[in-house]
Amino acid sequence: MTRFWLGGYGSDMDGDAAGIGLLAGDEARPQTTLAYRGTVAPAPDPSWLAQHPSLDVVYAALEGSGEVAAFVRDGESSLRPLGAPVPAGAAVCHLAVSPDGRFLVASCYGDGRVVRIGLDFEGRLVPDAADRAAALRAALFGDDQHTPGAEPGQASDPYPTPTGTDPRVSHAHAAVFLRDGRIATTDLGFDLVRIWRPAATGLQLDHEVVLQRGSGPRHMVAHPSGHLHVVTEYSCEVFTLTADREGRWGLVSGVVVSAIATPGFDFPAELARSRDGETLYTALRGSNTIAALRVRGGGEIVEPLALADSGVDWPRHHLVHEGALLVAGQRSDTVSVLDIDERTGAPRDIRHTAPAPTPTCFLPVR
Known part of the structure; x- marks a missing residue:
């Protein structure tokens, strides 16, 4: 049976x-019979879900309360809490678990924090003293950092706020683990992709990595070649980044998502x-469309393909699965389930379409 945990x-x-x-969905027709089967783990606003790489443990970003919670699989299609939720930051909206399962990175839209939370051998969240201190040092708060006397390690604003306008606010939004063990995160408010070392x-x-002011980098995906593709919420573009021989990341190219994106x-x-x-997919909230882009060369060239x-309505998340595209309409x-041309x-x-309560994230059940 085709099954997915559903955040909302x-x-x-x-x-x-x-x-x-x-x-x-039913075994014989999994995609045309996909249906909501009910709540399997009560939780407030689990808007983003992430899987432990080797354990039957699922992590949820509880966006409304600013916490992260862990759940362990308890039966064929059920979850139970694994310890108590751990505070992360205001409007925590994304989680990425390290490939070795030793920690996760939480991105917080509300206050700009990027927080590391340790994981024990059973997958429990471990906010020990070291991790609490690390979280504070890794926090990027929503102040305009382009000011004299900024502390070392704080973000600088490469596009200063024009006189007479409101200062920009930091909004961390997503994280991706890179091949060399470093971590890339987006700051939608300061138009930055930050590279971190554990x-x-x-x-x-x-x-x-500085992107154009007002572009709003939101989510990312790593290409098999090692390139990093970044979609921007405000300018409707996909930027491609790569690392040079010294390991410093920079912009390779950028493309407008679609000719009709506004x-x-x-x-x-x-x-x-x-x-x-070879193909990227992004959802356009507003026109409620899915834009496909073709990736060419060694991963560095991206071109519009189809719409x-x-x-x-308001496609917040989508997932490629077995020749189809699943879309969550917040x-x-x-x-919905869309066919993909082979x-x-x-x-x-x-x-296929099916009702589901305020869906925000799909996660395949392993």
């Missing part, structure tokens, strides 16, 4: 989800890729 917004975030839900004391800022009306959300990395109806309280990778017709 609850009453604190103007949603109807009561916790982590379960989507499941250290004994937590996370150490290595350097920053900044200020369309707001790209998730960025996903096909298994081979399709998402089948939902405002329509539905999920030859070109372009999204096609809407194969």
Whole structure:
């Protein structure tokens, strides 16, 4: 049976989800029978879910309360809490678990924090003294850092706020583990991609990649070649980054998501890729479409490919799965399944839709 854990917004975030839900389809026709099967783990606003690399443990970003919670699989299709939730930061919206399962990185939209939380051998969250100190040192608060006397390691604003306008605010949004063990995170408010090194004391800022002011980098995906693709929420673009011989990351190219994407009306959300990395998919909240982009060369060239109806309202998250694209419609309280052209990778017709309470994130059940 095809099954997915489903994250969602609850009453604190103007949603109807009561916790982590379960989507499941029949064995014979898994994608056309996909349906919401109910809440499997009560939790407030589990808007993002992440899987431990080797254990049956799922982590949830409880966005409304600013906490991270761990759940262990307890049966074929159920979860139970694994310890108490751990504070992370305001509006924690994304989690990335290290490949070795020793810690996770939480990105907090509300206050700009990037927080490391340790994990023990059973997958429990471990906010010990070292990790608490590391979290404070890794915190990037929402002040305009382009000021005299900024402390070492704080972010500098390469595009100073014009006189007479409101100062910019830091909004951490996502993290990706890179091949060399470093971590890339986005700051949607300061238009930065930050590169971190894991250290004994937590996370150490290595350097920053500056994107155009007002672009709003949101989510990222690593290409098999090692390139990093970044989608921007405000300018509707996908930027490609790569590292030089010294390991310093920089911009290779940028492409507008779609010829009909309208900044200020369309707001790209998730960025996903096909298994081979030849196609990227992003959702445009506003026009409620899915834009596909072709990746060429060694991963450094990205070109618009196709545009399709998402089948939902406000497509917040999507996932490529077994030749189809699953889309979570936050405002329509539905999920959809789109066909993908096997030859070109372009999204096609809407194969199936099903009701689900304020869905925000899919996670395949292993």
